[in-house]
Amino acid sequence: MTAPAPAPPPQHVAIIMDGNGRWAKQRGRPRTFGHAEGVEALRRTVEAAGELGVRYLTVFGFSTENWRRPAEEVSALFDLLRLYVARDLDRLVEDGVRVRVIGSRVGLQSDIAAIIADAETRTAANSTLHLTIAFNYGGQDEIARAARRLAEDTAAGKLDPASIDAACFAAYLDTADLPAPDLLIRTSGEQRLSNFMLWQAAYAELVFVDVLWPDFGKQALAQAIEEYRGRERRFGGHGA
Numbered sequence: 001m002t003a004p005a006p007a008p009p010p011q012h013v014a015i016i017m018d019g020n021g022r023w024a025k026q027r028g029r030p031r032t033f034g035h036a037e038g039v040e041a042l043r044r045t046v047e048a049a050g051e052l053g054v055r056y057l058t059v060f061g062f063s064t065e066n067w068r069r070p071a072e073e074v075s076a077l078f079d080l081l082r083l084y085v086a087r088d089l090d091r092l093v094e095d096g097v098r099v100r101v102i103g104s105r106v107g108l109q110s111d112i113a114a115i116i117a118d119a120e121t122r123t124a125a126n127s128t129l130h131l132t133i134a135f136n137y138g139g140q141d142e143i144a145r146a147a148r149r150l151a152e153d154t155a156a157g158k159l160d161p162a163s164i165d166a167a168c169f170a171a172y173l174d175t176a177d178l179p180a181p182d183l184l185i186r187t188s189g190e191q192r193l194s195n196f197m198l199w200q201a202a203y204a205e206l207v208f209v210d211v212l213w214p215d216f217g218k219q220a221l222a223q224a225i226e227e228y229r230g231r232e233r234r235f236g237g238h239g240a
Helices: 020-026 031-051 064-068 071-094 110-122 139-155 166-170 218-229
Strands: 012-016 056-063 097-102 129-137 183-186 205-208
Touching: 012 218, 020 031, 031 056, 031 071, 031 129, 031 218, 056 064, 056 071, 064 071, 071 097, 071 110, 071 129, 097 110, 129 139, 139 166, 183 218, 205 218
Parallel strands: 012 056, 012 183, 056 129, 097 129, 183 205
Antiparallel strands: none
């Protein structure tokens, strides 16, 4: 009997980058140090994703709930976005990586908004790897904003209420032109979605790894992909 062919790698991988603070605490360093090392892990992971056949990579960088953290830590997280783009944007452009940032732009500092706009504009024609950074993002907030825009279009007569279905609603989300994630990874051993891609992850395969985010890289990503490839995706139907 012929063995079944291995499943292809996931087209779209989403990652909740968790564990920076614990990584720093284990080393007697401030949380901001862990976040800085987390940027290095992101750099490694973006490179590894392309090498492993992933076409879409979405990472959770800053949530709408992160505003509750101490002001010093919030400021450090914003500084890291500035640093990542300043150091890596030229390379991302050359490597064919398209950068998009999803989430609310409300409340962002003007220079952060300008950095985001510049990164998106300079990489708009790229298609080798689609890197999406969820920044000032929350799944519930995204759904509420989508519902608001849909309601406005309906009230303005642009949309027939009878035509609203799941596909119609998805077109109002921040990820309207992205495929749904096939694989969602959370690092650090925690096992929850934490308000990340609540709509899009409906049929994603979830993989929780014990690696803290600053230690994440190609090997950990490859192992998560191998676990994904060993699963049977049913999308609500029967298995083989």
